[in-house]
Amino acid sequence: MKKIDLLKKMLVVLVLACCTNALAQTPTKNVSLLWDSSYGMIQKDIDKEFEFLKSYFNQNPDITVNLVVFSNSIVQRETIPISGGNWEDLKLKLREIIYDGSASYEGLFNTRSEQIILVSDGKVNTDKLPNSFNRPVFAITTIPDSNIDGLRDLAISSGGALFDLSLSAKDGMQVFGDSDVPLDLVKIREATARPQQQSLGEVLISTKVEGSREEDMINTGNIVQDKRSLGYAIETIGSDEIREQDITIEQAVTGQFSNIDIKSDQNLSQFISRGKNMTILGDQTGLIVVDGVPVESSVNALTGINAPSNGPGTNIDKTILNNVSAFDPANVESITVLKGLAATNKYGTLGRNGVILITTKTATFRKAAQSDSPVVVGTTATYSGDVLSEASLPDTDYMQALKETSDVNEAFQVYLRYREKYGWSPDYFLHTASYFQSWNNTDLVKRVLSNISELPISDTSILLAQAYKYQEFGMKDEAVRVYERILELQPNQLQHYRNLALAYSESGYPEKALLLMDRMDKGHFTEILGYNGLRNTLDVEFKNLVNQQKGRLNTTYVDQKYKQNVRYRTRVVFEWNHFDTQFDLQIINPQKRYFTWSHTQTDEGLRMKQEIQQGYGLEEFFMTNADQGLWTFNLNYLGKARGDNNLPAYLKITTYQYYGQPQQTKKIRVITLDEINQNKNILKVSI
Secondary structure (H helix, E strand, C coil): CHHHHHHHHHHHHHHHHHHHHHCCCCCCCEEEEEEECCHHHHHCCHHHHHHHHHHHHHHCCCEEEEEEEECCCEEEEEEEEEECCECHHHHHHHHCCCCCCCCCCCCCCCCCCCEEEEECCCCCCCCCCCCCCCCCEEEEECCCCCCHHHHHHHHHHCCCEEEECCCCHHHCCEEEECCCCCCCCCCCCCCCCCCCCCCCCCCCCCCCCCCCCHHHEEECCCCEEEHHHCCCCEEEEEHHHCCCCCCCHHHHHCCCCCCEECCCCCCHHHCEECCCCCCCCCCCECEEEECCEEECCCCCCCCCCCCCCCCCCCCCCCCCCCCHHHCCHHHEEEEEEECHHHHHHHHHHHHCCCEEEEEEHHHHHHHHHCCCCCCCCCCCCCCCCCCEECCCCCCCHHHHHHHCCCCHHHHHHHHHHHHHHHCCCHHHHHHHHHHHHCCCCHHHHHHHHHHHHHCCCCCCHHHHHHHHHHHHCCCHHHHHHHHHHHHHHCCCCHHHHHHHHHHHHHCCCHHHHHHHHHHHHCCCCHHHCCCCCCHHHHHHHHHHHHHHCCCCCCCCCCCHHHCCCCCEEEEEEEEECCCCEEEEEEEECCCCCEEEEEECHHHHHHHHHHHHHHCCCEEEEEECCCCCCEEEEEEEEEEECCCCCCCCEEEEEEEEEEECCCCCEEEEEEEEECCCCCEEEEEEEEC
C-alpha cells in the first residue's frame, strides 16, 4: 500500500514537473493566494495543493504572496515574501489553518496582484462566485464534487485556468483553460482557444365532565365546554328570546348582541363584529359555527384546502352549510357570540373577526339521546401550572463540556473536538452557535452557524432553522442569503417567498420586499399560483410593509387595499421548519383559564395536508388593549407526521408589540422541539 501511495505521489510530481518545463514564463512579482478554509474543505487533499504551490514557487522564486484565508468572512490577511523559492513559512501557516464555516466570496477579489490563485471547491452556499475578473484567476480544487462550472467560468473568462486535481493518479488531472499542458500526461475534459499571453507557468493544478348542568354547557366548535371554564365573557340568547315574527336567522340575531352588524342585504354568515379587535380591512366577516360545523361566510368561504386562512380548521366535520338564511329560527336552541382573543384563537385566523355559535334543537335532541356518554371537553376550569420550562440549551455531552470552559478560546477548542463526533449534525451547529452567543462574539457565532450551509441537505427544513437562528441573533444579511438559497432550491413552497420578502425589509431593502410581495399578490409566480394558505397573513404583512415604509417606497403600482394599515396591541407568529410538525398549543389567559389548539393529523388533518402541499407552517394570534394581563403559551410537541422523529423540529416565535404602529417592536425566539409529549412553557406575554 505504501508503495502504491508513493507511486501516486511521484506521478503527480512528474506531471507538475513536465508542465513546468512546457509552460515557462516571465516570473510574476506578486500573487494573491485565496485559501478557502470553509468546513467542506476539510476533506481536501492538501498534499496535492502543496505540490501545486511548490511547482509555482520554483518558477517564481522571488515573489510577494498576499495570503487571504476565508470562510464565511475573511479570516486572515497577511503578506508573505518568498525568496529563492523558499516558501516554508507560508506552508507552515497553511498547515495550521482551521477549517470551519461556510465559504463566502464577498470582497475576495479586491486586489491589485498580477495573478490570483484560488484554492477552493467553489461551492455556492451563501453567495456566488464572480463570473469574470480583470486579471488571471487560476483555480485549484482537490474536492471531487466541486463546483466545476463556476470555477471554470471564472478562470477562463479572466484568462486563467482551472486545475482539477480530484482525479486519481492514474487518470491524471483535468485542465480547463488556456494552458499548454502535455496531452499525454493530463486528461483534458475541456479546453478553449489559446490566444492569451499569460499562463500559470508549470503548475497544474403533535374527560368526562361532572357537576355541570346542561344549560351551563356550550358547543364551541369541536368540543362542548362548561361556560364557567371559558375564562371570558360571552353573550347568549335562548329559544325563548327568539320572537315568533323572526322568520329568518338574521332577524333573530339583529339587535340581540352588542357590536354585531348585519347589513340588510346580507345573510348572517357575513356579519361583522365591531370593536377594538377589528383592524383588518380585507375580509372582516366573522365565523359561524352551527352544532360544531363551520359555515361558509362568503364567496371565499371555507371550502376545504382552498380556505381563505392559514389553512382550514379540520378538527371538525367539513360539511359546508352554503346558506345560513335557510335555517328555521324555530329550530334554534341558542345563539352565542364569542369575542376577543381567547374566544377566537380556537379557530386560528378563521375566528379573528369574531365567532357566532348556533346550537339547534335537533342537535339538542341528539345530545339528550346520548346523555349517558361522557362529554368531551378541551379545557379544564383552571390552569394548574403543571408545565416544564423550555431549556435554552440541550443537555448533551458537548454542551456540558462547553459550560465548563473559562474563556472563548478554550470553548472554541472544545467545539472543534466535539465537532469530530457531531459535525454531521445541523443541530450541533445550531446549539453551539446559541452557546457562543453568550460570549458576545458575533463573528464566531456567524461562523459556527454558517457551517450548516456546508452540509448535504435533503430538503430545506434545516436551512429554515438556520435562517430562524440568524434572525434570532439579529444577523439580517445572513438570513437574507439563506432565504434566497431556500427559495432557489424550492420555488414551489409558498412560505419561502413570504420569508424572503420580510427578510429584505428587515435588512434595509424595502423595495425588493415590496416588489416580491406585489408579485405574489398578483400571481406572477407560476410555481405557487393558486396557493392561498397564507392569504390572511400575507395581507396583514403586505399592509404593514407599505405603511411602515411609507415615504421610502414607490407604491403607485400597489393595490389600494394595502395602503391602510392594520393595528394590534400584540401579534404573535409561530413558524415551524418541518411543515408536518404536530403539537398542542395551550393558551392561558390572565384569569388562568386555558384552551388548546391542536395542530395534529387527527385534529387538523386537512389543514396539515394543505400545509405540506403548498409549503408553509405558520399561525398567528392577536391581542388587543382589552386583553390585559399575563398570557402564557405552552406547547406539547407530538412529533412529525411523516418525518424522522429522531431529528428535532424548530419553532420560531415572533412577538410584535404595537403592530402596525410607529412604535412597533419585534422579538424573535427559536425553540428546539425534540422531546415528545412534554408540555413546556414557550412564551409569556404581558399586556
